[in-house]
Amino acid sequence: MMYGNDAVLAYWHCTSCDHTNSEIRVTCDLCGLARRHIEDPLIDIPHPPRFTHHPRFLLFCVWAGLGFVGLALLSKPAWRETLGIGAPFLILEMLAAYLSAADNVVAVIWDRWFNQIELEVPEKAATGKRFGAAIKLVPYRRIERIRISMCLIDRYFERPGSDQPSTRKVHRIACHELPVGRPLKGRREYVLRENFIAPFPITSHHDIGAEITASFLALFAWLIPSLGLMARNLREHGGYYLRVKIQVGLLSRTIERRVLVYHLGYDLFVG
Ligand SMILES: [Zn+2]
Numbered sequence: 001m002m003y004g005n006d007a008v009l010a011y012w013h014c015t016s017c018d019h020t021n022s023e024i025r026v027t028c029d030l031c032g033l034a035r036r037h038i039e040d041p042l043i044d045i046p047h048p049p050r051f052t053h054h055p056r057f058l059l060f061c062v063w064a065g066l067g068f069v070g071l072a073l074l075s076k077p078a079w080r081e082t083l084g085i086g087a088p089f090l091i092l093e094m095l096a097a098y099l100s101a102a103d104n105v106v107a108v109i110w111d112r113w114f115n116q117i118e119l120e121v122p123e124k125a126a127t128g129k130r131f132g133a134a135i136k137l138v139p140y141r142r143i144e145r146i147r148i149s150m151c152l153i154d155r156y157f158e159r160p161g162s163d164q165p166s167t168r169k170v171h172r173i174a175c176h177e178l179p180v181g182r183p184l185k186g187r188r189e190y191v192l193r194e195n196f197i198a199p200f201p202i203t204s205h206h207d208i209g210a211e212i213t214a215s216f217l218a219l220f221a222w223l224i225p226s227l228g229l230m231a232r233n234l235r236e237h238g239g240y241y242l243r244v245k246i247q248v249g250l251l252s253r254t255i256e257r258r259v260l261v262y263h264l265g266y267d268l269f270v271g
Contacts, residue, residue, distance in 0.1 A: 014038065042187040048112040048140040056111075059223065060104040067097035100224045107225055110253055114139050119255045121242045125198035127263035133242045134193045135178070135255075141186035147247040151175040152196045152259075154240055154271075156203035157210070166207050173199055173240075196242075201261045201271025205238025240271060 010023035019030035070093045116138040125131040152173045159166040178192045214235035221228025241256045263269040
């Protein structure tokens with residue numbers, strides 16, 4: 001067995017063939033394995049899904065097609081008259097179609113960038129106590145210009161008077177920009193953590209009107225992914241949430257997980 005000698009001579013050990021290499025070698029003398037593969041190993045994950053093989057690709061085609069049909073009809077007043085469709089309706093239809101197409105494309109792009117994005121949050125936290133949250137990222141490839149922020153927010157309903165409808169409110173309790181620093185390397189696991197203090201659950205977290213709207217929006221979630229997200233947000237509007245916003249270049253993605261906050265004193269308070 002050889003050992004590095006006083007920084008004049010240093011060695012690194014190849015885990016693949018057991019050979020000991022000089023510090024100056026970037027690959028193993030015996031088997032040719034690169035040193036960085038030993039010190040910074042790649043995770044064994046499949047290849048990113050191909051754009052055309054992604055389930056959202058079909059939805060993108062449908063929406064882009066509908067947008068194109070709208071455009072074609074808009075440019076031919078005679079066709080519009082035959083079908084009895086007005087121009088304002090077509091403009092709205094095109095706008096919805098192109099937005100939905102873009103929505104699906106963005107979803108595919110994210111799935112091609114990241115093998116895994118996971119937010120870990122404790123299910124419950126006691127008022128006044130510190131709790132930790134972690135975001136785990138496994139990119140398929142090198143990701144540059146990434147910014148991640150983590151916020152603890154309170155989504156609640158406020159009723160100004162007993163005869164007035166309640167309004168949805170969002171209050172940011174605490175926000176942190178997570179230190180990503182360098183670009184993320186592909187096929188590595190990154191875990192970023194942050195701590196928060198659980199608040200006292202005093203705001204109202206339920207509203208019947210929001211429940212009904214959410215049920216309606218959820219009907220169309222299979223067509224437009226963002227509607228599903230809206231429905232879920234609405235249904236689960238009330239409560240304390242950990243919201244992580246990941247921004248890569250111009251695209252951003254938000255993930256939320258609820259944390260049940262409780263205080264056990266004279267009574268039990270839950271929010
Ligand atoms: Zn070797």
